[in-house]
Amino acid sequence: MHWSSLNMLQVMELSKLEAQYPHIINEGTSQEFLHKVKTISALWAKKNPT
Known part of the structure; x- marks a missing residue:
């Protein structure tokens, strides 16, 4: 899978x-x-912006 850094918060919430x-x-x-x-x-x- 590939994710954009723009929607990583959603990816992490769903993963949780x-x-x-x-x-x-x-x-x-x-x-x-x-x-x-x-x-x-x-x-x-x-707090790394990467």
Whole structure:
């Protein structure tokens, strides 16, 4: 999947819902995605605009 930085807040909100309610999606979460989410979260915590 590819995401624009313009809608990352929505992507992250939906990802949080998918993690809380795994039955709402019909596929699993890839390890690569989890790594990317952790990286994005760390950048946001540092107020990095990337």
